[in-house]
Amino acid sequence: MKTPDLEGFLDLIYEAPNNWENRIRKTIYMHVIWSENSHWRTRQIAVMNKGDIFRINSKDLDPIILQNNLALAYPALSPLAEKISTLPSEKTWYSEVPAWRNTSGFYNSFAQVSYQSDVEPLPSKASLMTFHPFIQFSEIENRLVVLNATNSPEIIESNIQIYNSNKMKLIAEEKVKTNSLTTIYLDKYEFLPTDLPIFYCPNMAGIPFGLGISNDSKMLSMEHTHPPASLVLHGDRRAIQGKIKKNWINRMKSNAHE
Amino acid sequence: MNRNTLVSIRRKIKFGINIPLKVFKKPSYSNSVTSDLFPIRNDTFWETEFEFLNIPGLISGETSKDHIAKIAFFNKKGLLLGFKNIEISGVSRKTLNINELLTGDFITASTFAVFHDNEAQGIDLDGSFLAERGYAGYKFRDSPVKGYVHGNLDAVSYSSGGVEKLGNYGPLKKTYSVQHLLTGPSDYEFIFTNPTSKKITIQPILELNSQAKKILKIKIDSLGIGTVKVKIKDGEIGNIKFKSFLYLGRPVVFRVTSDSFDVFHG
Numbered sequence: 001m002k003t004p005d006l007e008g009f010l011d012l013i014y015e016a017p018n019n020w021e022n023r024i025r026k027t028i029y030m031h032v033i034w035s036e037n038s039h040w041r042t043r044q045i046a047v048m049n050k051g052d053i054f055r056i057n058s059k060d061l062d063p064i065i066l067q068n069n070l071a072l073a074y075p076a077l078s079p080l081a082e083k084i085s086t087l088p089s090e091k092t093w094y095s096e097v098p099a100w101r102n103t104s105g106f107y108n109s110f111a112q113v114s115y116q117s118d119v120e121p122l123p124s125k126a127s128l129m130t131f132h133p134f135i136q137f138s139e140i141e142n143r144l145v146v147l148n149a150t151n152s153p154e155i156i157e158s159n160i161q162i163y164n165s166n167k168m169k170l171i172a173e174e175k176v177k178t179n180s181l182t183t184i185y186l187d188k189y190e191f192l193p194t195d196l197p198i199f200y201c202p203n204m205a206g207i208p209f210g211l212g213i214s215n216d217s218k219m220l221s222m223e224h225t226h227p228p229a230s231l232v233l234h235g236d237r238r239a240i241q242g243k244i245k246k247n248w249i250n251r252m253k254s255n256a257h258e
Numbered sequence: 259m260n261r262n263t264l265v266s267i268r269r270k271i272k273f274g275i276n277i278p279l280k281v282f283k284k285p286s287y288s289n290s291v292t293s294d295l296f297p298i299r300n301d302t303f304w305e306t307e308f309e310f311l312n313i314p315g316l317i318s319g320e321t322s323k324d325h326i327a328k329i330a331f332f333n334k335k336g337l338l339l340g341f342k343n344i345e346i347s348g349v350s351r352k353t354l355n356i357n358e359l360l361t362g363d364f365i366t367a368s369t370f371a372v373f374h375d376n377e378a379q380g381i382d383l384d385g386s387f388l389a390e391r392g393y394a395g396y397k398f399r400d401s402p403v404k405g406y407v408h409g410n411l412d413a414v415s416y417s418s419g420g421v422e423k424l425g426n427y428g429p430l431k432k433t434y435s436v437q438h439l440l441t442g443p444s445d446y447e448f449i450f451t452n453p454t455s456k457k458i459t460i461q462p463i464l465e466l467n468s469q470a471k472k473i474l475k476i477k478i479d480s481l482g483i484g485t486v487k488v489k490i491k492d493g494e495i496g497n498i499k500f501k502s503f504l505y506l507g508r509p510v511v512f513r514v515t516s517d518s519f520d521v522f523h524g
Contacts, residue, residue, distance in 0.1 A: 194350070
């Protein structure tokens with residue numbers, strides 16, 4: 001991942017998160033994969049055996065790989081072709097309790113910020129709606145970072161709408177792209193500490209992160225927001241998520257016509 | 259028998275042996291609300307905050323109504339110290355300074371859970387339970403900037419004055435490998451809460467520069483909290499695993515360096 005003023009990293013560890021679910025021991029061919037719009041490009045960057053570790057730094061990669069500020073790492077059981085039409089589907093580093101992940105994040109010369117990353121390709125026809133409580137108000141730059149990866153390599157631009165949930169007022173629209181990492185600067189919208197922004201994109205799914213960089217660059221802060229389904233547990237969470245989205249989208253539409 | 263059927267049978271056997279029950283139980287009462295058990299840092303140099311959101315309002319699409327929730331505080335041995343009511347009026351977000359709430363009986367609190375009142379707004383969850391998996395923020399030294407981490411365990415539920423433990427544990431010890439490369443110079447703290455009804459023991463297994471390093475095991479009471487501390491010197495890299503009866507023994511990880519800190523779920 002890449003965002004202005006920070007480098008990205010991904011620490012790969014060939015070690016399953018638990019000792020019972022996936023006991024893969026085969027040699028894997030680690031590739032980075034990035035979109036060139038009409039196809040996916042791949043490049044092998046390491047061969048890893050069980051127990052190996054490998055760090056990918058954005059500054060060490062050919063800039064073309066991060067042309068969309070996003071490259072995906074994929075552990076393949078054999079070398080991939082240089083050009084592919086969809087993302088590989090074979091599950092190699094895979095588990096469920098918990099999901100097999102690796103640490104990814106950003107860093108500068110003072111600080112590092114991490115999260116546990118893994119991406120299943122997002123559906124190409126889906127929407128994103130999320131509540132964003134990460135804006136901080138003292139000596140900090142606040143950003144929204146949206147990650148999208150779909151099976152299809154096409155890079156499609158969409159609008160993401162920014163609302164204030166307290167007033168249900170459309171504040172702005174910004175651009176986001178598929179198969180990219182998009183950075184949106186938030187301080188210009190002058191949110192208050194009691195405001196809870198809503199980000200809504202009707203035609204693109206995504207994983208949204210709040211990213212904060214202290215003015216002296218010595219502290220970085222990053223966390224992803226939950227999808228609305230995470231507000232409940234058990235039962236038909238997908239149906240509840242549908243209801244939540246519908247409730248808010250109706251309010252957005254009705255306010256737009258006032 | 260085709261390959262998919264074989265894979266499915268093998269998976270069922272593995273899960274049946276290792277996780278015969280769900281990772282977290284379903285609450286016993288239909289009107290229960292659930293919460294993670296969030297670690298409190300009020301030791302030297304640290305502050306804990308929490309982003310209190312009007313969750314029922316977010317579900318119903320209407321956050322202008324007043325909303326009340328209870329914060330339950332527990333000490334490090336898992337003893338419930340009591341509840342404090344918190345209120346949010348007409349807005350969606352209120353940042354709570356948890357340290358400022360730790361007065362009187364609550365001064366020894368080490369974890370907290372947030373239970374929302376989901377009945378006042380009359381929302382129909384259709385068999386689901388309202389969940390607080392929200393966002394704790396931590397400040398270190400004089401930094402004005404928080405590191406955020408979201409809730410990761412559906413640890414406890416609340417109904418009619420009672421707190422229920424939701425975490426399951428298994429008959430076999432399992433190893434959880436933190437999916438993070440330990441790098442120095444830094445001080446790591448791996449913070450565990452115990453959502454089960456049983457006292458658990460966690461054995462850390464640390465490897466630094468390919469050499470095994472011994473670390474003492476920790477014991478955590480039901481609903482209690484425990485920390486494993488590891489110092490990584492300049493030039494050292496390593497990884498850490500934790501062995502326990504927990505189905506999912508995942509810690510919150512703090513990585514403190516000379517200038518900064520990072521917090522995330524392991």
